[in-house]
Amino acid sequence: MDIEMAFKCAASLAAVTTVGIAFYKIKFDWQQRFRDEYNFSLAFIDAVKARVDMHEFCLSKGCHAIMGSSKFKSEEVLHLLSFDAPVEAINDYRFAQGCLSFFRVNGRPRLEYQLGLRTRWIRAFKFWIYLILYAVAALIALSPLLVASKYNTSPADLLYQLSFSVSLFGFIAYCGIRNAKSIHKAERLISAQDRCGL
Numbered sequence: 578m579d580i581e582m583a584f585k586c587a588a589s590l591a592a593v594t595t596v597g598i599a600f601y602k603i604k605f606d607w608q609q610r611f612r613d614e615y616n617f618s619l620a621f622i623d624a625v626k627a628r629v630d631m632h633e634f635c636l637s638k639g640c641h642a643i644m645g646s647s648k649f650k651s652e653e654v655l656h657l658l659s660f661d662a663p664v665e666a667i668n669d670y671r672f673a674q675g676c677l678s679f680f681r682v683n684g685r686p687r688l689e690y691q692l693g694l695r696t697r698w699i700r701a702f703k704f705w706i707y708l709i710l711y712a713v714a715a716l717i718a719l720s721p722l723l724v725a726s727k728y729n730t731s732p733a734d735l736l737y738q739l740s741f742s743v744s745l746f747g748f749i750a751y752c753g754i755r756n757a758k759s760i761h762k763a764e765r766l767i768s769a770q771d772r773c774g775l
Contacts, residue, residue, distance in 0.1 A: 617642065653679045656686040661773050666766060673763035688770055704760045711753035718746035
């Protein structure tokens with residue numbers, strides 16, 4: 578009995594120590610990542626401002642590193658960096674890219690809504706449709722939990738029903754909330770652009 582208790586205590590102590598080390602490592606990694614991002618962004622912005630014969634390849638690679646993806650053009654990134662809050666603008670643009678178009682108006686870069694989202698009432702209509710789709714799909718996805726006690730569903734059957742409903746309707750709910758969020762972020766980005774006078 579004492580040996581069994583000693584093993585349990587040793588295993589618990591090892592688990593607590595491992596979790597503590599893991600949390601410390603995650604925190605340290607995030608701090609190091611922020612330091613690396615700061616050093617890179619400082620060097621990149623200085624090089625862009627100095628316009629030291631930067632090759633288009635270097636400019637594109639730097640912009641891709643800032644955005645974390647290669648699907649964005651360097652013109653778009655440089656325009657976002659000219660906002661009052663560039664970090665927020667970059668994060669918003671990652672979500673709202675499908676709702677926005679980037680082009681030049683009178684030689685100045687500008688973000689505008691896609692053709693199907695130009696009027697405010699269409700954006701509001703689509704936003705509410707996506708939110709309603711999210712609410713209905715999430716309710717259907719979790720409906721086995723809501724009716725389990727009424728129909729005395731066994732745990733195995735409940736797990737089977739949940740795996741089916743969440744895999745099907747959970748994805749629909751995710752798409753609905755993501756589309757609503759992209760419309761919201763696009764509106765926020767356009768209003769930030771207008772406030773900056775860009």
